Amino acid sequence: MAEPNKKPLRQIARPFVAGGPSGVSIRDRLKGLTPEDEKVLRAVGEHMGCLASRDLARRCRDGLEHSTDTWAARKRELTAKSSSRWAGSVTSNTHDQWGLSRRAQWQDLMGKKAGIAMIRHRLSLPIGEKGSKRQPGGYRSRNEWFHKMRRLAILEAQYERVNAEREAGRVSVVRGGRRLLKQRHNLDAAKKTKEQWRREWETTRWFLTADGESGKRFGNETIRVTPDGEVSIKLPAPLAHLANDRHGRYVLAARVSFPHRGEEWRDRIETNRAVAYRIHLNVTLGRWYLDASWTRKDLPIVPLEALRAQGVVGVDTNAGHLAAWRLDEYGNPISKPRRFDYDLSGNATHRDAQLRHALTRLLHWAKATGVQAIAIEDLDFADSKTREKHGRRKRFRTLISGIPTGKLRARLLSMCAEAGLGVIAVDPAYTSLWGAQHWQQPLATPRRPATRHQAAAVAIGRRALGHRIRRRTAPPRRHQSDAGGHRTAQARPSDRGREGNRPRVPGPRTRSVRAERGRNAVDQPIQHRSGWVQCQIDLHGHF
Template identity: 30%
Template sequence: MQVTFQTRLRDEALYPLLDAIAALYQRLQRRLFVDLYVRRRPVEECKREYIARHGLTARQFNAITYELKGKVRAAEETRQQRSRTLQGQIEATEKAIRKLQREDAALAKGSGQARKLPPHERVERRQRVRFRLHQKNRRLAMLRARLEAAENHQGPSSLCFGSRKLFRAQFHLAENGYASHDEWLQAWREARSDSFFCLGSKDETGGNQTCTLLPGGTLRLRVPNALAGEYGTHVLIRGVRFAYGQDVLGAALAAGQAISYRFVRKDGTWYLHATTERMPAPAVTHRQAGAVGVDLNPGLVAVAEIDRSGNPVGTRHIPVPIQGRRKEQVLATLGEAVADVVAWAKAAGKPVVVERLDFRAKKARLREVSDRHARRLSHFAYASFHALLIARAEREGVEVITVNPAFTSVIGKFMARYGLSPHAAAAVGDRPAGPEVWGAAPVRKRPSATCEESRAARLGRLAPGSPRRAWAEADACFIRVSLRGRPRQGGTPIRSGTGGCRLARPGAGWSGLGPGVRSPGANRREHRSPGVVS
């Protein structure tokens, strides 16, 4: 897994050199975008020309090309996601229009709930409904036009080096805090030359030919030939120390791995980002031991430990108050919850099981849902939680299994019997199933009875003592016991925020149903007490 670590460069005497390199790299990257994606020139032809004309090394040109392709690929993915978002918004708007049309028809006929309204109030409500219907039709036409334009787009994806937001700020200088156009122009030029990239390779010394980390915290930077007359061919940056990840970078250097470096200027200060592959930690979990199911909800993370048979042995609720918080606070809160989950799984020696969810389609329909539901969905940071969980688990040697979220809440009907909260029951439902996860099931030594034979056994249609009747009764008993599980003592589910779970073992006289729970068919006529009527 790729990891990135950051440190601040304290030697301000090197800042003019870094500014010059960033300006050169970014200027050539914008020119290369035109050559590769507008004029469609071959990259080999551009490489020979740029090396000879602009004073670059081959590795420096490769780094500029690699970064440019990443930006173009990200822009293309953004455009495709934009089309999917527009399609979802169109479907949601069409659904809202159909609902308003039905409401308008009911108000016009005076049927349904509209029958109870006074005539003048019915007229006023219909006017409001027709106005909303008109606005929805306008929005639908606008969305369809945008989708058609996005689908008919030809040529490369558009890129704005420096961000569109800053580019549009020149038309409203005072609102964006600029005293003059010259001040904005200075900010625009700085934004377009605020970083440069050094591509690493495992077949090069120190994992990177252009930028090499030497022993003792010294970084050797290769200066482009276009700037070598003023700054020399190489520059040494001393005192480079990473507060986090120094051991990972040291292991990467010892193993001969590739290390890529990115120099970033932020608020007048230069930072160094080092990216490499983290060596995987030894696995400390086993699927045969069970699993730790995780269910993320707005406001809490439900965790349930499951044994090798799929039965819960303990649950916990971890509060994650993220609504109304900044992005940094949300990531910190989710990180603490992820650390607790991974520590539990590591101590139990069981893998973490989490649902594979995607809320992009639902978030595209926020306009047509209630305000409360929209706030809950917009604050639901599942992608960040999943990324943090994967990174932490890999660092600790804990396996993460993603499962299909379909039918994971079916176990919720057993929450009263298990003594679980709804969220903990959903976490239990996340447990994976199938021979590809837990291994093949043991082969039965006798033929399985059909549903008709099981029903015939209950009705007594099979002869007593026959082998087929014995097999049918055994199958019915197996199904009945597997569905009942182990009930807890008490008839109502636990819904406390503490997440405590106490599983009760069946005692003497246990009938398979908790207190206060009637058995199926208890209200039939043949089962009623004398004197009970319908």
């Protein structure tokens, strides 16, 4: 009978094959631009950026009353000041930006709701009451209890404000980024001058993005790139006097080749399939870049059973490293565990490079082992990073925040698609707990102790293969003889040598066999058992 106070285990979701990336993006540098080219690019970026800002403001004013008619009206107004294709790119980008802000608003609302529920729970407990692994206890002192009461009132007021804004369809959007906007008030900490910040702010708000269009020449009529690398731009109507080619186009002096995925990009534009382009300036380096992107459709999905055929590599994601272990198709860990470290300190570029480097080493090792898939947890710590749940445990909150779940998932899916590997996502419930309970000690050796993270990687791999995390239990013995067979036998009927001698086990197997006897179970010296011998003589008259 189950214990009355024991919390029941939650239902474990089935593993599934994670879908690959839906698009591709490549980049090349625009080298050899003339001063006239840069002047034209700046003029187009400033003009279209101004139109994009106005369109975003109008889209935010429309809120939930937005419809296809209002969209068409906005596009008509933008067409008169640019072109129909420029207007389509601006309105499409504006709609995506508004939708992203709407989703971020919902996440903020759910975070505040979780914080309110947690504070109310802890306030309802007596001061000083201890918590458990699943739920925190009461607050430590009366002073902390008082400050949390004030914190609860602040969160409730913020929740009501955000909820009212969401019901009204109002969102907060900053073209150029809120982080860059806040740097203006603290330039010393950002290590920037006022002129440097102003240049970066204006450059970030430019708009030089053109959506692709299938069936048109080279897949894009606004920003056209030929197979030999020539880049030309359809200038907006007010800037048509700057054109140096026919039909109001400006041809740049720079050439692009796209070293990465260049053949795939060239195949698309030669068949006039849609390719979107974006031109942007890196203010710090003073370099211009061109990004090309397109969507992937009807990607082949490998069945789960096919990915399991050659085993998997179980990966446990941690703050600072990835713990991996290879498992065969039966769920047995083979070879040695691997650890791939990364450092997520520093700026965003450094963090992204560290993550890519760790995943590259992981994929190279996985390809060398011959597996077809990588098993990873479907993690989401959105409700576990707040201070309301873990209280003063700042190190633990920092540890959870240091696990790059979102970035890792996106990077892993895209890199595995290029490496020809599948990704099996599993439920993260109890993997660390059960892995340490059932696998950490059996996998440890005197020279190589197994860690909790390596045991969790084995648990993740077994769950991806469809096996139970718990190791196979030994069958009960009927008595002290060998009638029950070898207790931990794993041999199959077709295995060679399954009828051979069992391996020697150090120490006595029964109380009648000493440790120095019995190297082979089927070839043991006869032991003197006087009582048993006398009994046989009495019954049969001979031994």
